[in-house]
Amino acid sequence: xxxxxxxxxxxxxxxxxxxxxxxxxxxxxxxxxxxxxxxxxxxxxxxxxxxxxxxxxxxxxxxxxxxxxxxxxxxxxxxxxxxxxxxxxxxxxxxxxxxxxxxxxxxxxxxxxxxxxxxxxxxxxxxxxxxxxxxxxxxxxxxxxxxxxxxxxxxxxxxxxxxxxxxxxxxxxxxxxxxxxxxxxxxxxxxxxxxxxxxxxxxxxxxxxxxxxxxxxxxxxxxxxxxxxxxxxxxxxxxxxxxxxxxxxxxxxxxxxxxxxxxxxxxxxxxxxxxxxxxxxxxxxxxxxxxxxxxxxxxxxxxxxxxxxxxxxxxxxxxxxxxxxxxxxxxxxxxxxxxxxxxxxxxxxxxxxxxxxxxxxxxxxxxxxxxxxxxxxxxxxxxxxxxxxxxxxxxxxxxxxxxxxxxxxxxxxxxxxxxxxxxxxxxxxxxxxxxxxxxxxxxxxxxxxxxxxxxxxxxxxxxxxxxxxxxxxxxxxxxxxxxxxxxxxxxxxxxxxxxxxxxxxxxxxxxxxxxxxxxxxxxxxx
Numbered sequence: 024x025x026x027x028x029x030x031x032x033x034x035x036x037x038x039x040x041x042x043x044x045x046x047x048x049x050x051x052x053x054x055x056x057x058x059x060x061x062x063x064x065x066x067x068x069x070x071x072x073x074x075x076x077x078x079x080x081x082x083x084x085x086x087x088x089x090x091x092x093x094x095x096x097x098x099x100x101x102x103x104x105x106x107x108x109x110x111x112x113x114x115x116x117x118x119x120x121x122x123x124x125x126x127x128x129x130x131x132x133x134x135x136x137x138x139x140x141x142x143x144x145x146x147x148x149x150x151x152x153x154x155x156x157x158x159x160x161x162x163x164x165x166x167x168x169x170x171x172x173x174x175x176x177x178x179x180x181x182x183x184x185x186x187x188x189x190x191x192x193x194x195x196x197x198x199x200x201x202x203x204x205x206x207x208x209x210x211x212x213x214x215x216x217x218x219x220x221x222x223x224x225x226x227x228x229x230x231x232x233x234x235x236x237x238x239x240x241x242x243x244x245x246x247x248x249x250x251x252x253x254x255x256x257x258x259x260x261x262x263x264x265x266x267x268x269x270x271x272x273x274x275x276x277x278x279x280x281x282x283x284x285x286x287x288x289x290x291x292x293x294x295x296x297x298x299x300x301x302x303x304x305x306x307x308x309x310x311x312x313x314x315x316x317x318x319x320x321x322x323x324x325x326x327x328x329x330x331x332x333x334x335x336x337x338x339x340x341x342x343x344x345x346x347x348x349x350x351x352x353x354x355x356x357x358x359x360x361x362x363x364x365x366x367x368x369x370x371x372x373x374x375x376x377x378x379x380x381x382x383x384x385x386x387x388x389x390x391x392x393x394x395x396x397x398x399x400x401x402x403x404x405x406x407x408x409x410x411x412x413x414x415x416x417x418x419x420x421x422x423x424x425x426x427x428x429x430x431x432x433x434x435x436x437x438x439x440x441x442x443x444x445x446x447x448x449x450x451x452x453x454x455x456x457x458x459x460x461x462x463x464x465x466x467x468x469x470x471x472x473x474x475x476x477x478x479x480x481x482x483x484x485x486x487x488x489x490x491x492x493x494x495x496x497x498x499x500x501x502x503x504x505x506x507x508x509x510x511x512x513x514x515x516x517x518x519x520x521x522x523x524x525x526x527x528x529x530x531x532x533x534x535x536x537x538x539x540x541x542x543x544x545x546x547x548x549x
Contacts, residue, residue: 026459027451030503031444037507041391044496048394051401056315058406059350061485063478066118066127070094070135072150074143075110083107089141090114090150093134099127112150120481124154161307163320164343166298171337174204174302175289180334181304188330189308194319196311202296202304204289208264211284220272220282227283230269234258261285298343305343320347357412364419365389372423375532377525381430384508388426389419391504392497399492405485414489421465421490422497425458426505433509447510455502462498466491 030037072086087107091114094103099122105114118127135150142150167185169177181200190198212227240252258264265280279285296305310319324342331340368389373382393415405411432454436446472487474480 025448025452026455027502027506028448031447031451031507031510034507034511037503041500041504044395044398044499045391047398048396051398052394052407054401055397056406057317057350057354058408059346059353060408061410061482062406063120063481066120066122066124068116068118068124068127068131068152068154070114070116070131070150070152072112072142072146073110073148074112074146077110079107079109082110082112085143086112086146086150087114089138090135093138093141094131097127097130097134099130120477128152128154160309160346161344162310162316162346163308163323164345165306165308166296166303166341166343167306167338168298168301168303168341169335169338172335174304175206175287177304177338178204178289179206180338181306184333185306185330185340188326189306189323192319192322192326194310194314194322195308196314197309199307199309200304201307202294202302204295204304205291207288207290208258208261209286209288210264210279211286213282213284216282220270220277222270222277222282227269227279230267230279231258231264234267261287298341316350317347320345353409354407354412357409357416361393361412361416361419364416365393368419368423372427374528376427376430376434377528378434378513380512380514381434381509384505384512385423385426385430387504387508388422388497388500391500392418392422392493395496396489396493400489403488405489408485410482410486411489414486415493418490418493418497421494422500425461425498425501428458428461429454429501429505430509433506434513437513437515443513443515444510446513447506450509451502451506458498458501462494465494 030040070090072082072090074082074086077085087105090112091103091105094100094114094116097116099118100116101119102117103114105112116127116131118124131152135152139149165185167177167181178200186198186200189195210227210231212224214224217223217227235258242252243250258267264285265278267279268276269279269282270277296303298305308323310316327340327342334340369382369386372385373379376382376385396415396418400406400411429451433443433446433450436450437443441449469487469491472480472483475483
């Protein structure tokens with residue numbers, strides 16, 4: 024049985040098969056995302072609970088501990104860590120890589136519901152959870168500063184103009200702010216003034232809460248018309264709060280400005296961020312899973328001039344860090360190494376075959392195998408990263424092995440006087456299953472990498488599969504295209520006229536073979 028015979032006799036079908044492999048690879052290459060390393064998504068969920076006014080000890084005892092007991096009963100949980108601070112509890116849950124995030128979300132929600140009765144009854148809101156990926160660092164970080172505007176106004180501009188616009192860019196998954204100064208009205212009570220009116224802090228708190236309550240006002244229902252009573256009962260500005268009546272003493276109202284200082288400020292004055300020693304709002308952009316990092320950052324940078332033009336002239340926006348700079352440099356260097364490897368392989372083939380026709384035939388296995396691999400990588404959801412490109416670089420030396428073995432066996436029969444077509448059929452039949460066994464043995468070496476577990480296994484699985492696919496495509500090329508072209512393009516032995524360089528090279532190799540023959544005879548005799 025000759026697996027190459029149908030392809031040798033059908034050159035058009037063989038050429039179309041190779042063309043299909045190349046076109047599929049070129050299309051897949053255009054859609055392949057680019058990253059530094061293979062994408063490894065950790066199924067991680069972060070649960071946050073707010074309890075204003077509670078100390079870290081109270082948060083740990085009344086909120087964090089009951090939730091941790093419920094979360095500890097979940098299956099698939101590999102790691103749990105928590106942080107209890109003043110008024111906030113954050114619990115991070117990391118599941119096994121085999122656990123799907125949807126199932127983990129359902130378990131977390133069930134645990135929160137089960138632990139609800141153990142939490143304080145006066146929590147302003149139940150615990151909330153969000154999916155996070157600790158391995159996905161921001162791809163772009165911006166710093167927004169202003170020499171004249173307060174940070175509270177800058178924060179408002181960033182929220183309403185920058186963050187919303189950037190989050191709409193294709194590939195952007197999350198836009199978060201650091202060092203935020205969200206605007207708020209701060210009420211600083213004067214205890215001495217309160218005491219002079221015989222009031223306490225609870226009276227002050229109750230008055231402020233009652234003045235900001237959204238409630239039904241009722242309606243007027245007449246014989247011909249009906250009106251719903253509506254009023255804006257939300258206090259927004261400092262004057263609104265200053266004129267708020269807290270209580271009545273001696274028939275006169277006691278307003279908030281009489282017993283407290285009301286100022287425009289930030290929600291939390293104890294957090295901040297700086298860029299080049301200047302207070303700033305830091306905007307972090309994270310990409311969507313599987314999105315092309317380079318394309319995402321380029322799309323954001325294209326919109327930055329437009330976004331800067333929409334801001335006041337006193338607001339400055341700078342790029343603090345661009346993660347793609349290192350990715351571009353590393354991928355560029357690996358691509359350069361890949362190109363050099365292809366060139367060196369072709370030169371080595373020519374040095375030994377000393378025939379331009381045979382070198383071209385054998386060298387075609389390299390670009391076809393490498394380009395065709397891109398199509399399979401796209402179908403498997405892989406990316407162009409340092410490990411996958413390293414696999415292609417290593418494969419450059421492997422993919423020509425089968426082609427060289429095939430073309431050398433065909434050339435041997437041509438040197439013995441066979442016609443090229445007959446030599447191609449005879450040589451391919453003799454060496455076809457040898458190439459298949461070589462391919463299987465090379466792929467078998469990669470099996471341990473395919474079954475590695477945990478994060479290292481996820482990283483090197485892409486490397487192993489990419490290398491195996493490249494070797495497999497090279498075997499297909501060696502069994503189809505190489506013998507077909509050898510039978511139609513190689514010259515008969517009497518028509519071959521090697522040049523001076525080829526003659527000198529062959530003479531050099533003949534001397535080496537002769538010395539090897541003498542040494543081998545000496546070894547066999549002993």
